[in-house]
Amino acid sequence: MVIGVIDVPRFPHSAWSILPSLQGILDGLIVRDKEGLAPSVKSTALKIREMAPGLPLWINSYVSVALSLPADGLALPANSAPAASLRSIWHKPIMASVHTLDELAYHQGADYYLWGHAFVSTSKPGLAPRSWSDLRQIIHQASAPVLVIGGINQDNVQAFQGIGIYGVCLSDGLWYEANPIAACEKIKSHLRSSYPNSPGGTPCD
Structure with missing residues (x-):
């Protein structure tokens, strides 16, 4: 499973033109704005829907935006409301960010878990990558699939x-x-051939 992430303030203008070509390759696209601007998330998501309607669209944080689109999935930060508490209003997949076993328990009932950051990341300048021992524990304990970022x-x-x-x-x-x-395509092919727990290209086929 390969999902793209658009950080609205940092998304390069040159990348807009490739979104239509990623239909059928990416299994989803998360739209987020860490500056906390729901209108920018919604307007970006609507632009993506117009340009690349075949990309499954996930909204980070803003349940109201996800409901109004409607989106195909909801991505939750670790410090958001617990995944289970949103089931009464959101009936599609939920991916919850978790970094520790405590956060995994807090978001019990999510459809996917997202762990990171795995390597030095430009979206987290100055922060060292997290310990992969935590990732291994989470994979061992999780009742749903775990992705990394x-x-x-x-x-x-x-x-x-x-x-x-x-x-x-x-x-x-x-x-x-x-x-x-x-x-x-290279990353997706590698996942398909190397990681037995990953569906590779299956969801999009």
Whole structure:
């Protein structure tokens, strides 16, 4: 499973043109704005829907935006309301960010869990990557698939081999590649062939 992540304030203008070509390659696209601006998330999501209607669209944080679109999935930060508490109003997939076993328990009932950051990440300047021992514990304890995020690209994705991940989320490691389409296809092919827990291309086939 390969999901793209658009951080609205940091998304390069040049990357807009490749979104239509990622239909059928990406399994989803998360739209988020860490500056806390719901209107920018909604307007960006609507633009994506117009340009690339075949991309499953996930909204980070803003349940109201996800409901109004409507989106295909909801991504929750670790410090958001617990995943289970939103089931009465949101009936589609939920992906919850978790970094520790306590956060995993807090978001019990999510459809997917997202752990990171795995490598040095431009979206978290100055912060060292998290311990992979926490990732291994979360994978062992989680009742739903675990994806990873943070500094992942076509050159380092093979480092997860044998850990048991379900997929990856890509941000700058996709948008700033010289050939983003080829990079995404390479990462997806690697997941399909190397990680038995990942569905590879199956959801989009």
